[in-house]
Amino acid sequence: MPRPGAVIEVDRNTPPVLFHFGEGMRLERLPLGSRIVYPPDPLDPIAHPERAIKRALAKPLEDDPLKSLLRSGMKLTIAFDDLSLPLPPMAAPDVRQLVMEEVIDMAAEAGVEDLHIIAALGLHRRMTEDEIRHIVGERIFSTFWPDRLYQHDGEDPENNVYIGKTSEGEDVTLHRRAAESDLVVYVNLTLVPMDGGHKSMATGLATYRGIRAHHNVKTLLGSRSYMNPPDSALHHSCIRQGQLIEDTVRVFHIETTVNNHAFPAIANFMQKRETDWTAQDQAMFLGMKQMTDLAPPAFKRSIFHAMRAPYGLTSVHAGQVDAVHDKTLEAVRAQLSVRVEGQTDIVTIGVPYLGPYNVNAPMNPVLVVCMGIGYLFNFYRNKPVLRKGGVLILTHPCRYEFDAVQHPSYIDFYDEVLADTTDPLEIEKKYELRFAEDPWFRQLYRKSHAYHGVHPFYAWYWAAHAMEHAGDIIIVGGDRDVVHRLGFKCATTLEDAFEMAEQTVGRYPSVTHMRMPPILLADVEA
Amino acid sequence: MLALSFQRSIPAFAIVKAAGGRPDVATSAFSMLKLGDVSEPVLPAGWVRVMPTLSGICGSDLAAIGGHASLYLDPLTSYPFVPGHEVVGTLDDGSRVVVEPALGCKVRGIEPPCPRCAEGRPGLCYNVTEGPIEVGLQTGYCADTGGGWGEVLVAHPSQLHPVPAALSDEAAVLIEPLACCVHAAFRGGATKNDVVVVSGAGTIGLLTIAAIKLFTPPRRLIAIAKHPTQRDLARKLGADQVVAPADVFQRVRFATSARRLEGMNRSLLLGGADITFECVGSAESLNDAVRFTREGGTVVAVGMPGEEKVDWAPIWQRELTVMGAYAYGAEPKKKGKRTFELALEAAPELHLEQLTGPYFGLGEYRDAIAYAMSAGRLGAVKVCFDLRGLRA
């Protein structure tokens, strides 16, 4: 029986807690009386995913069965989420592969000749062939690549069309093929409540012009948080854009959710609560810790990034986007929600080695901010776990290492922009347009495997809410120069960090540790 | 009089060169530089005597001492000479002067002047072999004039510029290098739309930054500095951005929104800086400069280079203008005003004393030369000889 999430209070018998430390880990003792929030156990996956998918396609929500929508001679496009989900990448076969194979089976039966498959990556990087093969499977890849299976290019002037303006004046653009199709089937994987719904089409197949309408500081400061769509200005904007798209193109959404079984058996100790660690888990932890302390970074990276998550499908829904997404969010919340009573003065989080934007690359300092202060902070509903003016403590080595192929604009962002200022509003005003229009970044985004020139800005804005909310942010174990460049304080040990925090929150502060990943969504009561 | 003198000696040259120009060998008994008693220079008619108070050690002096100066300069020098051309000193009547070292037609008393001296460029004089003194481009490379590293030198009145009372000796000793850099700034001719890169942040690099900001302010000035002290000084003197040599392609690419291509051993930019002032003189630096200066741009060689191996393909393909900037004279862009006067006017606001130091007596010349050869790493810019009190 999977247990729900739990909030444990630390007493003298509580074992030390595992903190993720980038490509490494630390065992830390938390002060007595601290709370540790544990994610729920992974729900049991559906035993027969293919059957569940077939059922969902045969009985969609508020829409006709997919079979009836397919007819010979039509223009069909399938769009799917790129490899920024799920994290870590899923063990074969990927859920999207199963869904797409069913859809393509139906399309083949119906005799649909004109079928294109697009990786809806928005302004993310182009994936390598291996990465695409991992998501779609060998069969789809060998049949459709490269002329009918390809990746969205948000800077292609020919293949992106302007759809219109929403009621609030937001521009909406869409990939030409999608806009001109008779039916677009969107295959989504919703790992966290931020994904899916109208956001899929509005960002996955959009250009900078469309995305900047909501990926800006003002909207993100109004998203409290973007992991809870009803309270998120980001999602309100995406919904407006999505509705305009729905008026233009017929879209059939298929959304899947997975449980939060994020770590393979070999890394069970990361998945399990410390009090549940068996002797094997303890041995595995000791072995891994020594390896990560001693091994060179490149070796560690190859080990960590080779991990594949044994995710199990927990729900699949198809049909009209709003109806589908409501059910999807229910399923996601059922897996992720933990009830947390009250806010605390200090919140501690260990930042893991992987975020959505550094699959197969090191986590550079800007992405550490995006992941720790952006995503992990924002996994709450109602109110942040940290009280306003409290101190956020993260652990990550924060090394100056950037991947020149995937993150060239991040290097310039760190060297040029952060050297000038770390205030998101000022950064947006002074530098965003220049990076977005830099011809070299544009070329690397279109031809190489680089994130769009404007992407580091989004990574920084993602943390804007936390930067405004927290009184102080301390990074434990980071490189001093790097942490100072990012605009935060640096501590060597967690105890020192608590000492520094007391300057801001006073003596004997209340502490909560969010034991993530596996992911959890904190439902904070007043 | 007590002076350092530089002898011409093939065996000594060979030894110093074989040792790679190491300061301990280059100032040893086997070297070309010797401290000793030499006869005072003969005073030609109309010339005056100058007693140096402070005398700087220049990169060209170090190149000569270390054996890596280009052999091209050999026929333009007469031996033995007393080195030292960055001189602030006193006349017999006690007034303070700065010496303008170039020995052109006016100094040598040649009428009519050669075409170069006529247009105000005495550093390029054709008649350096004529006149009452021996061959020599400058005071400090001529056997008959003496030089800054000795008790007395002789100078033509046209070489002397009075030092205003407000300007200290420590600042005045940098007037000569500042004049070289002002001249280079005018030669480069940056406009307010240009992105300028100054490569190198030794004395010449730093003073070039100052000169460009004062006389030809560009849209953006990027300085390339290796050492932390140099970085701070570059920023103080007006650089908009200071980068490390390893990062130059990335930063210039960003500043000019250029594209960057990777070659086997070096990168190149499609686009790049408009004008580059090359103040290092090494092959590495020159090869980088011709790759990050934009097509059709200009590279000004300010720092004295030796016989450096530079790939000419970028120069040819990118249609670069490569020009040398040597010495000073009269600046046409300032209606023929002399460079030294422009430098003296600009000096007070630059607080040049922050660049000079440490000071060594002539007797400590071995330490002085060694310090000067590692100045960047040791956090110094202009190492000087202090000759006060030599003459009773």
Next chain:
Amino acid sequence: MTWYSGEGGAVRLASTLGSVVDDVSRVRRAWHWDTPRPHTWPERGAVVPAPASDLGWARQEPVRSLRYLIQHALLLPFTEVMAHPKVEGREWVRELERPVIFAANHSSHADTSLILHALTDRARDRTVVAAAADYWFKRPMLGNLVSLFLNTFPFSRTGGAQAQLHSSSVLLKSGWNLVLFPEGSRSPDGRIQEFKPGVGHLANETGTPVVPVHIRGAYQIMPRGQKLPVPGPARVRIGMPMAPGPKEGSREFTARVEKAVRALEAEPRQPAIQGTWIERWGAGKPREPKYQA
């Protein structure tokens, strides 16, 4: 510089060992290796449901390369020496474009090596063998050893039909050929027993063709109950790939496969099952080499 100062090797080694000892002692104290489990700790919860580990590690590099070496250096020569197997029908496995299920009769532990021997290198590299979970994977090391050598994965013989077949279908979907013994266990007397319906289910569910395989002589080499193999002649016959008909149910299809395997047992060639020479010739035709533009 003395050995004890600075960053010398001895100092670093000592500090590394020190930190290892430190970590181990922290874990030891924290998890109460020497004392009882504290009662304040919550109940040890459902151990995170490790999906019945299907031995994924055995199908990754570098294990695959290691297996290649082991098979080519040890297993295949040993099989050759023991059995001198005669193989008929290799054409069917030479140019497999999509994964297939090999359904073979099962009379001896030697069956698997004989089948693997009969395959081409390309097919063997992409082949995984279903091994009874309750027999092979009960003891910890045996299962791992067998997976290393033969690329097996645990196949549960007990439990509902659905659970048995899930990991198999996942593997087929990931592009692996599957070797299955539909009889379920080794025949006690060397004769073919009744086929269990799983193979038909699997073929229908995943749309994979089934290749009937008959192995003759394995029972003589190492029958059930015998510990060591005895050399003897063997013959492996590979038939044409069979796909279920459009309306064919899994039980009918399984029966058809069983008939095919029984037919392969007979001495004379069986063109209906093994294919006429023309069909075999076409199957073995090498695919056009693709030239990069």
